[in-house]
Amino acid sequence: MIKLEDVSVSHTLPNGSKKPVFERMSISIARGEMVYLIGPSGSGKTTLLRLLYMDLLPEQGRVTVGKYQSDSISQKEIPFLRRSLGVVFQDFQLLPDRTVYDNVAFAMHATGKSGSVIQAKVLQVLARVGLSHKRRRYPHELSGGEQQRVVIARAIANEPWIMLADEPTGNLDPAVADDTLKLLISLHRQGMTLIMATHDYRLVKNFPARTLAFMKGRLVEVEPTTLTS
């Protein structure tokens, strides 16, 4: 279960004043659910995702992700919360000096897995995203869609139960964006909770799911089929 209860967050502007991103926001997302977060740039989509992987803690209220709660989690527990999450960004964030295989294996080494487990799992997740044959390539040798699939492989290597995707198709052309979303949806269908921030309404309409829209500091449920691209 993912829950935000009366959560308030604000940004500090360069002049020192505070600008609220959202105030007293409450939402609840069930395990295994798929949710789109939509809204214009700067509306708070990324801020909400940051709250979920606790890169940012709320000024007020409480964020609950599984057994972890923002008001009681210690700094030492945050890495363990993140192991239960897979995160995918628009700008990939792959390590440029490592091969596809090493980029994925790296995520497992970082969580203390042993060598034999890592090898089997990396090959398995690379096969899952259709990139086994490119495991020895470096990120710059791959297309944008392929790089995003490596990021997805890295995100699922530690078998998280939640996938957070922040504009994962933002840098991809429509056909590749569709393929990437299909891959994410297939993971969701296997039981993974998928929360995806996007402003690509075409995708939301083509692959409808529960949609939460940021509107003037509030989060409202919208019907995906009513969105205009």
Added chain:
Amino acid sequence: MSLTYSIKEGLAGFSRAKFASIATTGSMAVALVLIGIFILMTYEARSVSDWLRQRVGELELFLDESADDQLGNAIYNRALVTPGIESAEYVSKAEAVQIFKREFGEDGDVFYDEPFLPASVKVRVTPQYANKDSLASLTSYFSAWNRISDVVYNESLLDKVMRNMQALQRIGGWLGLLVVIASIFLVANTIRLSIFGRRLLIRTMKLVGATDSFIRRPFLVEGIMQGLVASILASTVLIILYSLLRGFVPQFGTTSGIDLAALLVIIMLVLGAFLGWSGSFFAVRRFIKDVYLH
């Protein structure tokens, strides 16, 4: 095993970020050379100071005019076994005349007819005794001996030498300390820049749930390795410099009973590893705290 991985990663960091590694190792080597020069200077300043004080504080025991060579040798032998005495030399009347001739040349001819110069025993004290208090008590000790007419040493020159040496050591100490502090800042800054260049790595590690100590470990291994390489470079430079300098200043290394080169290498290795470890530790700790995932 994650420790093995950290070591492998730390070593791989050398080849992955070649320029940053060279810059960091280079700056550490420069810092270690400066620190090494400071250590050598401090060490050798003491050697040179001891050497100088021993020579300036040389005592001359003048014998009675009636004393013959046999008595002179007896006094020489007795002086030699006195505590605090390193060496002694008996100067007979005939040798005193030779010394006089050498120093005064033709102008001294008028004194040659009569051998007016007394025999003497020159006594060189150990470095621990080459100070005013010890020399004063040795002077009164030797003055009490039979057939010794006078005991002298150049007190005012010793005073001047000691004052100047102290001033030089103080100035050297402060300058050295400044150099050491500056070099530590230089190293810390270079390591910070090098780690800043790899903040994506730290960010990715944080993102996938690596603990802070896991993130730190490869950087610490890398820092220690860079420190060790830098210390080997610095030791080589210092040993070459030191051997060259010994050609010019033969007093260097005269009072040392230890293998200075080996000691220097050990000090450099320990300092290098510490410098690399501490620089990396503080820089990476800061970046782990400051790097946001998005």
